[in-house]
Amino acid sequence: MALTQRDWNVLARRSRNIRHVQMGLLVGFLTIVSIPVVLPFFWVFVISFSARTGGVESAVLWRACGVLVPAVVAYVVVHLTFDSIRKRLFGAAVLILLVMIGLIVTVGKDLHLHNYRFLANANLIEDLRGAATAGGQFPWVWEAFVNSLLVAASSTLFKVSIATVCGYYLSRFAFYGRSAFLQTLLILEVFHPWMLTIPIFLVIYWIGLLNNLAGPILVLTVIDLPFFIFIMKGFFDAVPWDIEMSAMTDGASRRQAFRHVVLPQVWAGIIAISVLGFIRGWEEYVFVTALRTGNSYWVMSTYLYYVADDVMGVDYGVVAAVSVFYMAPSLLLYMFLQRNLTQLTLGGIKG
Amino acid sequence: MMHKQRQRQAVNALIFLGPACIFLLVLLVAPIIVDLVVAFTDMAQTVRVSEFSNEQFRKIIRPNEDTWLGFELRGSFYRALAKTAIFVVFTLTIFNVTFGLLLALTTTALPDWLGGTFRAIWLLPRMSPSVVYALLWIWVIDPTERGLLNQVLINVFGFGPINLFIDHPMAIIVVANGFIGASIGMLILTSAIRSIPQHLFFAARADGAGPLSIVRHIILPTLRWPLSYITVFQSLALMVSFEYIFLIMGPARSTMTMAMLAYTKTLAPQIGSGQYAYGAAITLILIIIGVIVALLLYRLTNMKRLLAKPRIEVH
């Protein structure tokens, strides 16, 4: 099968064309399906910085899109044409500058921070409505913020430390009843607390923790706990036995070996489940409302829910600003630690 | 000596497993048992039990000699069951499985930076707080011309406005849950595709396989396990989830699934009427389905690997 030079050239051209078409189809498909996902987020963002009392500034949204969409397309072209990192960064810098200028020209005069005044004004909602709301107990946003932080951070702390020690023990120790324990855990994984909202409410009520932040914290600790234990067991399973054995040969006890030798090997896993746990705790709504009667405590989710309920239709801008303020910690955490999250697999249960 | 070692082993077990056991027992196992009991009582708003009865189940089914089983489902529960089935089946097949698979296949076929960007975008709904996500949906499908969807329909496609709340309420909850379900499917399947040895792809390409043949002969056969995991596990997760439905639709009858029914009859803020025993009875049905799912999952799991013995015997 002797191919001539012409044949090879034809093949090369065909391959190039096919590759371009495939790439175009893939990127096109993903772009089209991703637009409905991104656009709403971008929209609240725009509203929060541009809406004035009473109205929704959709013109701002479309004008901003008119600047951003060409910029994103331009960056993809830049990225695909240039191989060197320096040129790509340069291209990105130029584009960001152009976008800045474009945004200032098109929407600059519509942007303002007025909607974020709830951060400074403790009685904002009452002011807006001109009347007392939610039984006159509507708090300052920072109170809800601190409570949310407390709920998310402490439930994460509990959950991660329990999952870590438990995962380690299951991965490394032989003990009576180990396989029974693992199998029970596998079954418990199925029972999401959502399913058990009512009996969990009753248990918390009988313990006497209703209307107390400890309630949601404890329940949040259990949410996904079996799953986290399996993830950590998977991470510990991946730590080579030799490390631990040699530490013990060097005279460390099992617990010392765990603290000084094994634990540093699984930081990636701990960070990953901490991020997931925090984001989960930060967003909690169901148990926060189920485990209180009346408004005994406020967290960000209930705060936003009641702001939206109260002033929706009156002031979209404030609702959007509270939403942006509320989701910022989750999304920032997610963006910075995204790399860690992608390392998660299904832990030890994978077949 | 022997005694001391025993003691040490017991102390270790207590330190390492104790906290997990307490939490799981008190907040997961105990509630299951509590539910089992409460479902057969008359517990209501006062949270007191005065008698044991099967009254709650009589609210769910009524005897009817003409039917094959000897009983039939009562209207509200029958409706909830049907809505649950529609919700779960559509969300699962369209989004968690099909869309998750499409996203995983397409993003892994792209260069890492680009595929990763698209995956990050699709994870946005899952990473943002549920109340915010629900609020976004309410704004997007706002039936007036202010709604984002209506803006697009009117300005780009030239028709509308439409009112999804009235016309297609099930579609709303299917798509809203579906975006999140698709991202979960995408994550699991992406990590499964990533764990296929690179050399298999290289070999297939050198053997002449194009992208579709590679998907069919190399990728899909290895996705059998993750796909069954998603199907089994996510169908249950969807069945018991009500958070987004409640936050977007409120207690609307048109989207009252079983989990929503139990929630709105008991604990939903402002509208929950505290019929705990009735809620517990519905929960009991969900628990039974959960047990079936657990058994399926049990069969899917590689027990040998899960239970592989540790190698150091010192405690």
Add this chain to the structure above:
Amino acid sequence: MASIELRHVSKHWGPTIAVDRMNLTLEDGEFVAILGPSGCGKSTTLFLLAGIYAPTEGDICFEGARINDVEPRDRNVGIVFQSYALYPNMTVLKNLLFPLRFKNTSNEDAHARAMEIAELVQIEDLLEREPSQLSGGQQQRVALARALIKKPNLLLLDEPLSNLDATLRLTMRSEIKRIQRELAVTTILVTHDQVEATTMADRIICMKDGQIEQVDTAENLYRRPDRIFVASFVGSPPINLVQGRIDKTMLVAGQRRLPVSGNTVSTNVTIGLRPELISTGEQGLPASIVNIEPMGREILYAAQSEIGLLRFLEATPQPRLALEEHVHLKADPGDVLFFDTGSGQRIEGVRLDAFS
């Protein structure tokens, strides 16, 4: 296929340069080996030829035509991976038939071809097995059969023997050589094992850090290495290397001065002398034995001389010399190789006049 050519080909992975401006020409039916330490870019070179990687710069040419953009499927290249990469969900037969799916081969032809190739690599009995039920050697044969079934113009073997045990490696070495000769297919074997390269290939490409150090026959790599790296990488036990400097007509090494003739601009030199070319005698370089390593049928001695530590081999079953024994080392001065220490390049115009 008449010829395969790499012209100035590089492959970068971010900051890592896996292949660095490589030039290479292969003749039809040739069996060449790429030899080099692991991580030097051997596999990358193969994958570039197969079309799995695209070169960062330079051209890959088949018969003079630039084929950088041609898909692997159109290059008609067979490849055996280090891990064998058998499709785990297919039986051996399905694995063999897989490449023919994309070639418009009729069903009967494909099966006939599979039987033929199975016979060639002697796996007729395994056709219905799953890859997980095969031993390493059997998997290796299946991988080879799968690479050969489409009658490739170029066969690429990426460390095919490295996962086999020692005896199996010997058998497979001659098997592969036999099959290659029978089919007369142009073949590139990648290996980090010099014995594999020297016993199997017509020519050897010696690589280091993405660059070609020398392309030559095994004999020449051994006798006339172009560079210090080649001298030290080829040959076992490794060549003795001693640093020194040239001072007019003398080589100064350690505390000793040896007479040299010829001209060179280099002053800092490294001399190389193979252990198997040194013997002991009545006269020569005085040294004392500092280490004795029995190596089966031979003994490897290390002796401290005034120019430095030198290893030499003696073919006796039992050590004849004792530790700290004083000996005189003899060698043909013509066997001593000179290298420029700075550039690593061999110096042609200089020879030692006497080794004593």
